[in-house]
Amino acid sequence: MIRSMYLGLSGMRNYQVRLDVVGNNIANSSTTGFKAGRANFKDTMYVTMGANDSCQIGTGLSVSDVSNNFSQGITMFTGRPLDLAISGNGFFAVRDEESDRLMFTRDGSFFINNEGNIVNASGLLLEGVGGIPEEYTVEDIIIDENGEVYALDSEGNREDFGQIVLYNFPNVNGLTKIGNNLYLANDISGEYIEGTPGEESFGVIKSGYLENSNTDMAQEMANLIETQRGYQASTKVFTTADEILQSIIELKR
Numbered sequence: 001m002i003r004s005m006y007l008g009l010s011g012m013r014n015y016q017v018r019l020d021v022v023g024n025n026i027a028n029s030s031t032t033g034f035k036a037g038r039a040n041f042k043d044t045m046y047v048t049m050g051a052n053d054s055c056q057i058g059t060g061l062s063v064s065d066v067s068n069n070f071s072q073g074i075t076m077f078t079g080r081p082l083d084l085a086i087s088g089n090g091f092f093a094v095r096d097e098e099s100d101r102l103m104f105t106r107d108g109s110f111f112i113n114n115e116g117n118i119v120n121a122s123g124l125l126l127e128g129v130g131g132i133p134e135e136y137t138v139e140d141i142i143i144d145e146n147g148e149v150y151a152l153d154s155e156g157n158r159e160d161f162g163q164i165v166l167y168n169f170p171n172v173n174g175l176t177k178i179g180n181n182l183y184l185a186n187d188i189s190g191e192y193i194e195g196t197p198g199e200e201s202f203g204v205i206k207s208g209y210l211e212n213s214n215t216d217m218a219q220e221m222a223n224l225i226e227t228q229r230g231y232q233a234s235t236k237v238f239t240t241a242d243e244i245l246q247s248i249i250e251l252k253r
Helices: 002-027 217-252
Strands: 037-043 046-049 055-058 061-068 075-077 084-087 092-096 101-105 148-152 158-163 166-168 176-179 182-184 193-195 204-207 209-211
Touching: 002 037, 002 061, 002 217, 092 166
Parallel strands: 084 209
Antiparallel strands: 037 061, 046 055, 075 209, 084 204, 092 101, 101 182, 148 158, 166 193, 176 182
């Protein structure tokens, strides 16, 4: 009977994790470049019983991992030159000057800081682009599909500021989410692969667009209902086992 109570408890605990993941997906349904997560379950060890160990009884479930869905989100037109969307595979890279740590993102909303550098909303430097002279505004900046960043002066001459580089990984699902739409590489994701937009296995850059979250609200609502039902059923297993145990105790009295 105690085993049944622990089975119900393991269900409640792990459905709570799934509920947290679904809730996070729904909360970020309007977050630029957000990639939805999914909690995956696995059954745990089995106890063998009966003659010749022919009867196997499970001991519950656990969360095996929380994987990320890196499918393309819908791109939205903004008309702002420093709003960038990647159409296809790849990530932008941004660097923290203090720690010199390289981080990766699909959020292409960038700005020019006081020093003329292109940065994201957290002030991290976009990799591959140099300083923009102060005489140029955001509206003067031109970024083509291959990631070349330049502007035209008053005489129509082109001035280049750098080349945006994209990055990919052998296993993108292994990337570590650290918040602020940023990811870190690790041993599971593998070493990053650097490439130019438009090359094989890399997407192109669309200036004036942003990639929306890829959260599928209809699917998430279905997941929410399924998770709620699973949690309620696990609760019922726990309470039923408790009621039976209470009945046994009453019989002894």
